[in-house]
Amino acid sequence: MSILRIRRYLPRTLFARSLLIVITPVVVLQLLMAYIFLNQHWEEVTRKLSFAVAREIAFVVELENTMPVADQSKILQLASDAIGLKFEQLPTQRMTPDNDDRQGILSRMIGSAVKRRLIYPARVQEGTEPETYEIEVITPHGLLRVTVPENRVFTITTFQFIFWFTGAGAVLLLISILFLRGQVRPIRRLAEAAEAFGHGVDRPFKLEGAREVRRAASAFLLMRERIKRQIAQRTEMLAGVSHDLRTPLTRMKLQLAMLKDAGAQELKSDVSEMEAMIEAYLMFARGEGEEAAVLTQMDEFLMQLLRDSARNGGAEIRLNSVPTRLVVRPQAMRRALANLVQNALAYGTQCDVTLADNDERTVILVDDNGPGIPPESREEVFRPFYRLEQSRNRASGGIGLGLAIARDIIRAHGGEITLEDSPMGGLRARVELPR
Numbered sequence: 448m449s450i451l452r453i454r455r456y457l458p459r460t461l462f463a464r465s466l467l468i469v470i471t472p473v474v475v476l477q478l479l480m481a482y483i484f485l486n487q488h489w490e491e492v493t494r495k496l497s498f499a500v501a502r503e504i505a506f507v508v509e510l511e512n513t514m515p516v517a518d519q520s521k522i523l524q525l526a527s528d529a530i531g532l533k534f535e536q537l538p539t540q541r542m543t544p545d546n547d548d549r550q551g552i553l554s555r556m557i558g559s560a561v562k563r564r565l566i567y568p569a570r571v572q573e574g575t576e577p578e579t580y581e582i583e584v585i586t587p588h589g590l591l592r593v594t595v596p597e598n599r600v601f602t603i604t605t606f607q608f609i610f611w612f613t614g615a616g617a618v619l620l621l622i623s624i625l626f627l628r629g630q631v632r633p634i635r636r637l638a639e640a641a642e643a644f645g646h647g648v649d650r651p652f653k654l655e656g657a658r659e660v661r662r663a664a665s666a667f668l669l670m671r672e673r674i675k676r677q678i679a680q681r682t683e684m685l686a687g688v689s690h691d692l693r694t695p696l697t698r699m700k701l702q703l704a705m706l707k708d709a710g711a712q713e714l715k716s717d718v719s720e721m722e723a724m725i726e727a728y729l730m731f732a733r734g735e736g737e738e739a740a741v742l743t744q745m746d747e748f749l750m751q752l753l754r755d756s757a758r759n760g761g762a763e764i765r766l767n768s769v770p771t772r773l774v775v776r777p778q779a780m781r782r783a784l785a786n787l788v789q790n791a792l793a794y795g796t797q798c799d800v801t802l803a804d805n806d807e808r809t810v811i812l813v814d815d816n817g818p819g820i821p822p823e824s825r826e827e828v829f830r831p832f833y834r835l836e837q838s839r840n841r842a843s844g845g846i847g848l849g850l851a852i853a854r855d856i857i858r859a860h861g862g863e864i865t866l867e868d869s870p871m872g873g874l875r876a877r878v879e880l881p882r
Contacts, residue, residue, distance in 0.1 A: 462628065535592045
């Protein structure tokens with residue numbers, strides 16, 4: 448499997464990746480320690496215990512062979528009391544039939560040790576009593592059955608070790624999760640504050656976290672303040688420019704109103720056009736200004752916008768929408784969508800507006816049945832002052848700022864605007880806004 452394919456399955460968030468970095472070594476270490484412990488320590492301890500039991504049984508068997516028959520039962524009783532094993536001498540020479548259900552790892556290990564220590568046939572299996580093992584040995588005096596308690600060949604510290612080892616690992620992982628969550632939280636809040644600021648929402652944010660995170664947060668706060676200060680300065684400058692330009696234009700309009708010659712009407716038209724162009728320039732440069740973002744019912748918002756647009760022309764306008772609420776700057780968003788609708792009405796006889804919504808994005812489609820825009824020019828028309836019709840006559844296509852203003856506002860909301868072919872035969876403007 449290639450590295451790129453492995454990366455596809457890695458977590459996407461910083462918290463999950465950090466947690467994976469912590470968990471992986473701990474889990475690998477636990478598995479390695481468990482493997483080493485079970486394969487070396489546990490097996491070694493069990494084998495030694497089994498050999499100890501086998502030696503005791505071999506000693507009793509040899510002692511029994513040297514004693515008179517009358518004293519053998521007494522020897523077995525004394526051995527049972529002293530060693531902690533239960534010895535029984537049976538008159539038969541036949542072992543219990545084999546039973547696979549009574550065979551296990553410990554019985555096989557005990558059987559291997561017993562067979563290595565005894566010269567007589569022997570067999571080991573789990574006992575009929577709980578937590579015991581039965582060892583049957585065919586001796587010259589008959590069948591010797593030895594009942595061995597499980598604690599003589601098995602140490603409970605194995606499970607205790609695994610329990611404490613696993614429990615300690617789980618506690619350490621829990622502490623790591625809590626610690627990582629506290630370290631990642633400032634980064635997540637910084638990302639949310641930056642994203643909200645990109646959408647026009649000035650969310651409160653304070654410095655917290657590690658030194659590097661605080662440096663990044665401090666840089667963000669300084670950048671945010673510089674941007675806000677720059678916007679405020681630009682707005683004040685444009686307000687002054689607007690006032691300074693309006694004053695001479697107003698005087699020119701008053702002077703032209705008093706003129707009676709034939710050229711006065713053309714000059715009035717030029718002054719009005721100049722005033723409209725200055726308004727468009729100021730609108731583009733001003734952008735969104737300091738308008739606050741509010742939760743807006745977008746379907747009602749679009750319905751009112753289309754009603755206002757329908758009063759200014761005779762084109763047919765239709766709206767297909769679903770109830771949708773979105774945090775936007777109402778005046779700025781109205782300016783952007785109105786530019787799209789006005790373009791559709793200017794070049795077509797029908798305009799369809801569609802509002803769709805899903806869990807991640809809100810989509811607004813503006814379709815018309817006009818001549819459309821060639822694919823190679825659809826990105827160029829978003830440039831300020833760019834016009835497909837190269838003359839500067841506003842009657843033949845405006846001054847080339849409508850789409851530039853619309854994209855600037857939509858992107859300031861964290862969205863995007865693109866142009867496509869419309870099913871109606873004209874142009875489709877697709878606006879995508881984050882939820």
